[in-house]
Amino acid sequence: MVNLTRDFFIALSNNQFLNDNAKRWGFRLGAEKFVAGTDLPQAAEKVKELNERGISVTLDNLGEFVNDRAEAEAAKNQILQVIEYIHKERLNGHVSVKLTQVGLDIDKEFCMENMREILTKASEYDIFVNIDMEKYIHYQPTLDIVKELHKDYENVGTVMQTYLYRTLDDLKDLEDVRLRIVKGAYKESEEVAFQEKEDIDSNFMEAVKIRLQGNAFTSIATHDHNLIEKVKKYVEEHQIDKRKFEFQMLYGFRVEMQYALAEEGYNFCTYIPFGDDWYGYFMRRLAERPQNINLVLKDTFYT
Numbered sequence: 001m002v003n004l005t006r007d008f009f010i011a012l013s014n015n016q017f018l019n020d021n022a023k024r025w026g027f028r029l030g031a032e033k034f035v036a037g038t039d040l041p042q043a044a045e046k047v048k049e050l051n052e053r054g055i056s057v058t059l060d061n062l063g064e065f066v067n068d069r070a071e072a073e074a075a076k077n078q079i080l081q082v083i084e085y086i087h088k089e090r091l092n093g094h095v096s097v098k099l100t101q102v103g104l105d106i107d108k109e110f111c112m113e114n115m116r117e118i119l120t121k122a123s124e125y126d127i128f129v130n131i132d133m134e135k136y137i138h139y140q141p142t143l144d145i146v147k148e149l150h151k152d153y154e155n156v157g158t159v160m161q162t163y164l165y166r167t168l169d170d171l172k173d174l175e176d177v178r179l180r181i182v183k184g185a186y187k188e189s190e191e192v193a194f195q196e197k198e199d200i201d202s203n204f205m206e207a208v209k210i211r212l213q214g215n216a217f218t219s220i221a222t223h224d225h226n227l228i229e230k231v232k233k234y235v236e237e238h239q240i241d242k243r244k245f246e247f248q249m250l251y252g253f254r255v256e257m258q259y260a261l262a263e264e265g266y267n268f269c270t271y272i273p274f275g276d277d278w279y280g281y282f283m284r285r286l287a288e289r290p291q292n293i294n295l296v297l298k299d300t301f302y303t
């Protein structure tokens with residue numbers, strides 16, 4: 001049943017017609033629980049509240065299904081604006097970008113050029129740029145681009161999904177790159193990815209341990225309290241410097257736990273999605289945790 005529900009929401013997230021229409025609807029379906037606003041000033045209010053609690057943020061100007069150059073250029077310009085805004089408003093934060101947003105599906109070189117422009121602007125202000133990891137079809141191209149960009153820019157990093165069999169191997173080549181470790185949000189086949197939670201979780205811990213024994217900074221991104229407890233125990237037992245890592249969670253998820261981890265003295269970063277292209281992101285969150293639909297329905301129909 002859980003898998004059927006997950007497949008249902010993943011299929012909805014991939015529906016381009018619904019994605020396009022959602023842009024015209026404005027917020028619907030209770031999306032505001034997990035998306036911080038349809039524009040930057042709205043999201044910035046949430047950022048400031050979190051910053052006051054000692055929590056940093058990563059801002060994601062949502063965008064999917066970019067198939068032409070003009071759209072990709074527009075997305076790049078919006079990301080440049082976010083970087084300017086972080087600098088001007090002195091926000092404690094960085095940006096998260098998806099390569100498909102800035103042209104990966106159109107032309108790899110064009111996508112690289114857009115990323116170079118983003119990274120040049122971000123490095124002027126000492127702002128980090130994370131490249132989110134998308135579906136497996138984009139995995140190798142993303143790694144290739146990250147490695148190429150990292151030769152010229154220290155302020156770029158990416159995400160490793162521990163549902164993939166190859167993740168631990170691929171970490172070897174990324175020792176000096178800042179990484180976010182996640183379980184993985186897409187539906188992948190058993191040819192490339194673990195299907196059982198137990199296997200994904202144990203791979204997650206292996207990846208985290210490898211990273212914490214290395215030198216580059218790591219973001220440990222999960223809402224899973226069991227894994228968070230395991231990480232805390234590992235850090236204590238191995239006397240890992242807390243400056244080497246942070247915990248990350250998505251906006252609107254386990255908010256009390258986010259505050260508690262920050263209060264306990266861990267670096268904490270909240271992932272803040274915003275913008276009118278909220279539909280695919282929101283459907284993937286419902287796929288991960290169908291219980292969220294209860295929250296959403298309750299607010300939509302009973303208030």
Ligand code: FAD
Nearest residue numbers: 132133159182183184185221222223224248249250254271
């Ligand atoms: P789950 O396996 O979803 O949950 C484990 C257990 O934790 C649940 O069984 C439940 O007991 C508890 N739990 C979880 N959520 C809640 C809740 N809200 N309330 C109460 N209990 C809860 N994926 C990508 O593929 N690419 C990316 O670039 C990417 N970036 C991400 C960035 C951040 C900051 C985060 C947090 C996730 C990102 N993801 C990304 C998504 C990620 O891959 C997972 O799909 C998502 O985080 C769900 O897995 P989980 O580790 O949170 O735990």
